[in-house]
Amino acid sequence: MGKKVLIAPSILSADFAAMGEAVQKLETCGADLLHCDVMDGTFVSRITFGSQMVGAVKKHTSLPLDVHLMVVNPIDKVKDFAEAGADYITVHVEACGERLKETLEHIRSFGVKCGAVISPDTPFSAAEKAMELCDMFLVMSVYPGLGGQKFIERTLPKAEEARKFLDAHGLDARLEIDGGITEENARRVIDAGVDVLVAGNTVFKAADMAKTIAALRCGR
Ligand code: DX5
Numbered sequence: 774m775g776k777k778v779l780i781a782p783s784i785l786s787a788d789f790a791a792m793g794e795a796v797q798k799l800e801t802c803g804a805d806l807l808h809c810d811v812m813d814g815t816f817v818s819r820i821t822f823g824s825q826m827v828g829a830v831k832k833h834t835s836l837p838l839d840v841h842l843m844v845v846n847p848i849d850k851v852k853d854f855a856e857a858g859a860d861y862i863t864v865h866v867e868a869c870g871e872r873l874k875e876t877l878e879h880i881r882s883f884g885v886k887c888g889a890v891i892s893p894d895t896p897f898s899a900a901e902k903a904m905e906l907c908d909m910f911l912v913m914s915v916y917p918g919l920g921g922q923k924f925i926e927r928t929l930p931k932a933e934e935a936r937k938f939l940d941a942h943g944l945d946a947r948l949e950i951d952g953g954i955t956e957e958n959a960r961r962v963i964d965a966g967v968d969v970l971v972a973g974n975t976v977f978k979a980a981d982m983a984k985t986i987a988a989l990r991c992g993r
């Protein structure tokens with residue numbers, strides 16, 4: 774029996790001026806985790822929010838916070854987000870370079886679950902050496918930096934490659950995909966072996982948020 778498919782709405786698409794209400798609504802509507810897209814304006818050109826927002830969100834929900842660090846030198850930022858209440862912290866392979874394993878171990882040293890992220894142009898092989906350390910592995914299906922982008926089809930084989938690797942090595946990291954997830958492509962993504970679907974735009978523009986989250990989870 775496969776793992777339960779989880780939906781992690783991205784608060785990137787929420788109204789930042791009413792984040793508390795947005796987060797409570799996501800929980801009421803059945804979200805499994807809250808995906809927090811942290812951008813530093815250097816790793817990606819956009820700046821979104823920091824650990825203070827994560828701490829504020831934590832006060833309004835009991836859902837696990839899945840913090841996606843799109844920042845340079847992520848190892849230096851881990852402590853702030855761990856202390857703010859992150860349950861997962863995922864870091865970009867492209868930003869960690871030789872310090873990927875060290876960064877993942879540093880996240881774990883705070884009792885926080887860790888994960889690696891690869892952008893669309895980064896091969897799965899760049900993360901292979903660190904997979905045994907990961908509690909989560911995130912394949913970006915859009916370029917980091919913006920919500921509401923179109924799903925990049927050529928990233929799906931990387932998710933399948935990651936699933937095969939995890940299964941072949943008996944690793945139980947959750948496989949997550951992020952960017953351009955819709956009710957139209959959710960089934961294909963789930964069939965590729967993805968456990969956690971991040972969705973910002975699709976969830977926040979939905980007429981019925983609960984119905985859309987449920988539809989994403991069962992891929993119809
Ligand atoms: C990109 C962000 C987005 C966000 C989800 O940097 O990581 O992918 O989480 O965005 P949507 O679901 O709106 O494509």
Ligand code: ZN
Pocket residue numbers: 783808809810841951971
């Ligand atoms: Zn993200």
